[in-house]
Amino acid sequence: MATTGVMRPGHIQLRVLDLDESVEFYKNVLGLVETGRDAAGRVYFKAWDERDHNSVVLRQADRAGMDLIGFKVKDKATLEKLDKDLQAYGVSTERIPAGELLETGERVRFTIPTGHVLELYADKTDVGNGQPYTNPDPWIPASEHGIGPHRFDHCLLYGPNLEDTLKLFTEVLGFHLVERVLMEDGKSLLAMFISCSHKAHDLAFVCHPEPGKLHHLSFLLGTWEQVLRAADIMSMNRVSIDIGPTRHGITRGTTIYAFDPSGNRFETFAGGYETYPDHAPITWTFDQVGPAIFYHDRKLNERFLSVVT
Amino acid sequence: MSTFFNVTIEDTGEVYRCRSDETLLCGMERLCKRGIPVGCRGGGCGVCKIQILSGEYQKRVMSREYVSVEEEAASIVLACRVRPLSDISLSVIGKMKKNVCATTDKVREGAG
Structure with missing residues (x-):
């Protein structure tokens, strides 16, 4: 592309x-x-x-x-x-x-x-x-030096009006929908992962009543080995780790969620797949949200939906 | 040498020991007790909001989004930003309080 x-x-x-x-x-x-x-x-x-x-x-x-x-x-x-x-x-x-x-x-x-x-x-x-x-x-x-990510890669943002937001990004800004999680009704969006490039996500959203919230900002690492090294460096420095190292079902990325000293969640991840605008979006149903987010635990941790800044 | 103090969670009646050089949240987590909900541990997310009912403590900067000036004056703080200077008695008021009290009961049943 x-x-x-x-x-x-x-x-x-x-x-x-x-x-x-x-x-x-x-x-x-x-x-x-x-x-x-x-x-x-x-x-x-x-x-x-x-x-x-x-x-x-x-x-x-x-x-x-x-x-x-x-x-x-x-x-x-x-x-x-x-x-x-x-x-x-x-x-x-x-x-x-x-x-x-x-x-x-x-x-x-x-x-x-x-x-x-x-x-x-x-x-x-x-x-x-x-x-x-x-x-x-x-x-x-x-x-x-330090964890040493290659780049700032994407963000997961929490807020209301996901359907209108998806329309704006796809119809005006040239993004395409890569993956989505549906609510219990099987129709409304609980989460969406959108891309303006080959990346599995350049931006992601989860439906949340409070507007303008940050769930995490994400940094790209080269390999799963570097994800493990990042976890070691976090523990050496007593960094507050949220979860991981583990894997996401969505995007297939290997990951750690942790918090900066002000409580802003960040991710260091590696892998995932490449996407093209002609690829049909992948859909996750509400009952499978656990493995969609944390593939190994197969359930959300108590912080995933409630801890944002 | 750090000093140990007793911290009482009035909502559940649990008591844990917390060092003077660690936060109230860290002390609780170290003992694997579940009483105060654990969020970012950095003063940013407001999940571990508590009210100190009695005791002396020192605190660090925490998000105004979750603790107003008036609340801070009324000893409402985030447990991850507070270190004990004496025995402490506290009440949990964070937004995950419901889950936590339910979970605590489950953990107790499981352990019982």
Whole structure:
């Protein structure tokens, strides 16, 4: 599939309760690379193999959670087109000037029916992954620091109005539905996993009465062995682990859920399959939600549906 | 050397020992008791919300989304952010309280 419109999740701005403690965690336990700090006090990170300047932005606040998630689009013309398409669809958009987020171009910001703030942008400075674009080595020492994920990969968001949200993402933003979990009625969406690329999910949602909640942000690892290594590093550092290492039925990814020092859940995962827009979506019925989420335990843990920030 | 204190969960009558250098939630988890619901353990999700009925404690920053200034003044806190400075008596008020009390009963029956 040619990725022509919305390409990938590019940045997430997270609220943390204690900035210094969180910077130490994201830099030395998770193993992201700090790339900058701005006048507002926000701290910027990227994973070692990402090329753009930032993917995770921390902001100190009095509550945990997610401020916004930004998706990179192919170019400026795509950004202009999508802004017009969103407005024509009835979504009001706002322009955030270039530079408000370090090394990031103009952003188109809007709120989706689940209550989350989304942004589209076309430009973010390419700072590279520590390797030249000519004759690079396969990895660098930074890739072994901490858990050392390859990239910020996707998010699972909790909020209401999943059907309207799916329509917006598929009809305006070019996403396709990859997997879904149905409610007891066999019709309404309990959860959905959508992609704008080859990835099994670029974004996921679970139906939840409170709008705008973060269930987790996810970081990609290379192998199951690295998932086990991540669990070891979490235990060495007394990181609060939610569940795992285990496997998801949905997307087939191998995974650990854990919490950052402010209680924002994060995932380190590997694997899953590749998807194309012509693939029929996979459906999980309500009675099989256990193995769909946690394939080995075959039931949800008590935190999955109730612990969000 | 850390000091041990007794923590009483008034809802269930359970008592557990908690060190002065660990949180009320951590102490409970260490003994594998089920009384206070366990969420993120980082002050962010509000699941382990409790009210301290008596005793001295120290606390760290916790999410205002789940504990207001007024509540904090009334000793309503998140157990994952509080360390005991004396024996503590508390009541569970987190949003998973119902499950937890039911589970506690089940665990007791199972153990009995």
